[in-house]
Amino acid sequence: MKNYYSVLGLDKSASDDEIKKAYRKLAMQYHPDRNEGNSKAEDRFKEISEAYAVLSDKQKRGQYDQFGSEGFHQKFSREDIFRDFDINEILRGFGGGGSNPFRGQEDSFAGFGNPFSQGRPSHREPKIPPLKKELSISFEEAALGCQRTLSISRNDVLEEINIKIPPGITHGKVLRLKEKGQMSLNLNRRGDLHLLVNVFPHPLFRREGRDVVVEAKILTTQAILGATIEVETLDGIKSVKIPAGTQSNSKLKLKGVGIKFSSGARGDQLVRITITIPKDLTEEQIQHIQFLADTGI
Numbered sequence: 001m002k003n004y005y006s007v008l009g010l011d012k013s014a015s016d017d018e019i020k021k022a023y024r025k026l027a028m029q030y031h032p033d034r035n036e037g038n039s040k041a042e043d044r045f046k047e048i049s050e051a052y053a054v055l056s057d058k059q060k061r062g063q064y065d066q067f068g069s070e071g072f073h074q075k076f077s078r079e080d081i082f083r084d085f086d087i088n089e090i091l092r093g094f095g096g097g098g099s100n101p102f103r104g105q106e107d108s109f110a111g112f113g114n115p116f117s118q119g120r121p122s123h124r125e126p127k128i129p130p131l132k133k134e135l136s137i138s139f140e141e142a143a144l145g146c147q148r149t150l151s152i153s154r155n156d157v158l159e160e161i162n163i164k165i166p167p168g169i170t171h172g173k174v175l176r177l178k179e180k181g182q183m184s185l186n187l188n189r190r191g192d193l194h195l196l197v198n199v200f201p202h203p204l205f206r207r208e209g210r211d212v213v214v215e216a217k218i219l220t221t222q223a224i225l226g227a228t229i230e231v232e233t234l235d236g237i238k239s240v241k242i243p244a245g246t247q248s249n250s251k252l253k254l255k256g257v258g259i260k261f262s263s264g265a266r267g268d269q270l271v272r273i274t275i276t277i278p279k280d281l282t283e284e285q286i287q288h289i290q291f292l293a294d295t296g297i
Contacts, residue, residue, distance in 0.1 A: 003069060004051035012065065016056070023052040053081050074168070074210050074261060128191030131181035135163070135195050139202035142169050143212065143234055143259045152193075155183050163195065167260035168210065171199040204232055210259045210267030213251075215274060218242060223275045233257045233269050240271050248275040 005012055008022040026048045028034070035041035054060045054072075060081070064072045133152055141148075145167030151160050161180055169175075173196075180193035205212050216231050226244035230237050235257050242252070251270045258267030281289070 004054050004064065007047055007051040019055050023048060050081060126187060128184045128187060130192045130194040132194045134198060136198040136200060137165060138200050139205055140234060141165060142199040145260060166262060168262065169197055173197045207259065212258045212269045214269060214271055216271050217274045217276050220275055220277060231271055246273055248273060
């Protein structure tokens with residue numbers, strides 16, 4: 001995973017102003033309109049723009065600093081990173097300020113195209129309004145990814161389209177499927193399909209980031225002496241060893257059976273322990289417990 005601070009040639013203590021200046025300098029050097037036909041320069045420009053999109057946003061930078069590169073990319077997609085990121089506005093906004101080393105060069109970015117669009121045309125084609133639909137999937141499908149066939153009406157014709165649901169998708173996420181929407185007869189092309197994903201809650205599992213949490217009730221004696229229990233996971237039944245002396249609300253970890261990453265790696269499953277206190281005891285059981293109480297247990 002790339003380190004955004006290193007991408008901009010900075011360390012983690014860099015101020016907002018230092019981040020802006022570093023980005024401006026690199027953006028001027030690698031912008032594709034200054035490096036026609038140089039794919040390496042364009043890739044480098046996208047890399048530094050991604051770094052700036054994160055580090056210039058206080059909330060995203062805080063998340064990045066807290067969780068690190070890998071943890072951050074588990075929480076934020078590329079679409080999330082570039083949401084509300086207007087490159088032309090940012091590049092024009094570096095003017096002014098007594099110490100700005102780029103004074104007088106603000107206009108050098110005027111007319112630059114957006115390297116994140118398809119090509120760099122001198123004009124933009126009219127947009128076709130997206131077709132908006134909803135899709136409901138199970139907790140397991142969201143966690144592990146799946147293929148779904150969706151019947152939708154496009155231009156008054158009922159059609160079936162195959163949709164790949166990426167692993168780890170969250171409730172309320174919008175999938176944007178390029179050219180899967182309505183056909184524009186005037187433009188002779190399709191618009192996009194925006195698919196709002198609804199994830200059904202699971203009766204046993206709940207999600208915490210890339211981990212799955214499940215509740216498990218154990219007996220008092222199992223908590224004291226230790227035991228092996230079976231719990232449900234996304235991959236079926238698994239055995240969990242309860243250490244002797246386990247406390248209520250403890251969390252035991254089953255590695256690699258949680259939410260799936262886009263890379264194919266998996267999060268973990270956390271088994272939250274609840275100790276059940278028996279209500280109906282026989283006289284003999286009460287005597288045994290009283291004996292333990294008398295010994296200080």
